[in-house]
Amino acid sequence: MPEVSVVIPVFNEAANLEPLWAELRKVLDGLGRSYEVIFVNDASTDESGPIIKRLAAANEAVRYLTFEKNCGQTAAFDAGFKAARGEVVVSMDGDMQNDPHDIPALLGLIGEYDVVVGWRHNRQDSGFKRFQASFARRYRQKRLGDRFHDVGCSLKAYKRECLDGLKLFRGLHRFLPILFEWEGYRVAEVKVNHRRRTKGKGKYRFWSRTREAREDLRAVMWMKKRRLNYRIKEEG
Numbered sequence: 001m002p003e004v005s006v007v008i009p010v011f012n013e014a015a016n017l018e019p020l021w022a023e024l025r026k027v028l029d030g031l032g033r034s035y036e037v038i039f040v041n042d043a044s045t046d047e048s049g050p051i052i053k054r055l056a057a058a059n060e061a062v063r064y065l066t067f068e069k070n071c072g073q074t075a076a077f078d079a080g081f082k083a084a085r086g087e088v089v090v091s092m093d094g095d096m097q098n099d100p101h102d103i104p105a106l107l108g109l110i111g112e113y114d115v116v117v118g119w120r121h122n123r124q125d126s127g128f129k130r131f132q133a134s135f136a137r138r139y140r141q142k143r144l145g146d147r148f149h150d151v152g153c154s155l156k157a158y159k160r161e162c163l164d165g166l167k168l169f170r171g172l173h174r175f176l177p178i179l180f181e182w183e184g185y186r187v188a189e190v191k192v193n194h195r196r197r198t199k200g201k202g203k204y205r206f207w208s209r210t211r212e213a214r215e216d217l218r219a220v221m222w223m224k225k226r227r228l229n230y231r232i233k234e235e236g
Contacts, residue, residue: 001034001085001086001087002034002035002036002061002085002086003033003034003035003086003087003088004028004031004033004034004035004036004086004087004088004089004090004107005035005036005037005038005084005085005086005088005089005090006024006028006035006036006037006038006089006090006091006092006103007038007040007077007080007081007083007084007089007090007091007092008020008037008038008039008040008080008091008092008093008094009040009042009073009076009077009080009093009094009154010039010040010041010042010044010048010052010076010094011041011042011043011044011048011070011073011076011094012044012045012046012048012201013044013046013048013094013095014044014046014047014048014051015199016094016095016096016199017039017048017051017052017055017094018051018055019096020094020096020100021037021055021059021062023100023101024037024100025059025061026100027100027101027103027104028061028100028103030104031103031104031107035061035086036061036062036063036084036085036086037061037062037063038063038064038065038080038083038084039052039055039056039062039063039064039065039094040064040065040067040076040077040079040080041064041065041066041067042067042070042071042072042073042075042076043066043067043068043069043070043071049066052064052066063083065079065080065083067079072170073173074168074169074170074171074172074173075168075170077091077168077173078166078168078173081163081166084160084163086160087159087160088107088110088157088158088159088160089157089158089160089163090103090106090107090155090156090157090158091154091155091156091157091158092154092155093154093155095197096195096197096198096199097194097195097196097197098118098153098154098155098192098194098195099155099192099193099194099195101193102118102155102190102192102193103155103157105190105192106118106155106156106157106190106192107157109157109188109190110157110159112186112188113186113187113188114158114159114161114162114180114185114186114187115156115157115158115159115162115176115177115180115185115186115187115188116156116157116187116188116189116190117148117150117151117153117155117156117176117177117187117188117189117190118150118153118154118155118156118189118190118191118192119148119149119150119153119189119190119191119192120150120153120192120193120194121149121150121191121192121194122193122194123194136213137149137150140217143217143221144178144217144220144221144224146177146178146181147189148177148178148189149189150189151174151175151176151177151178152174153192153194155192156176156177162180162185169219171212171213171215171216171219172216172219172220174213174216175216175220177189178220179220179223182224182227
């Protein structure tokens, strides 16, 4: 069984997959720990599927899942988490904007913490997208009272036990740091590198993402209000 599993959702990222694997492999080989990389193909319509299959055929550490139809990033993470066999599970994007060289720093904190989340403190996005993210963070923190700078960063590391029994709903993967902290897990946030997208196209559109983010936040606000919050004082 591998010590580390890396889960990567993929939708139409054909130009990024081989350079991502080459870079990721060097980093993971340097850990001195056994690992697996699981690509979750979210019904890509480009050459992502054949490329992933070639990588898996040539490298025993590479596994893949292919969806029958496009189901979105949350579903891809959920499927990858369920398939992962590692003691620690790392999640990241397949667009090369997350830096694999940050993975050792995240893994180094697992043990002291149960979950380690990346904070893209120097985001390489357009000015409008950075404004949008900043506004969304302030709005979320006002409603939920959380302390996190960047819950939307896909680069995260989890102890296996955190993910066992996890029930995700569409869009809620972005709120996992908050949800885990509510459950009493120790969650750390660390600064990570963020790179410009140089190949392929972004998958999010402003209005649809804004509408869905509001719906997701309302759901989490309801969960905060209605969640069970008790401690056992005595047991006999």
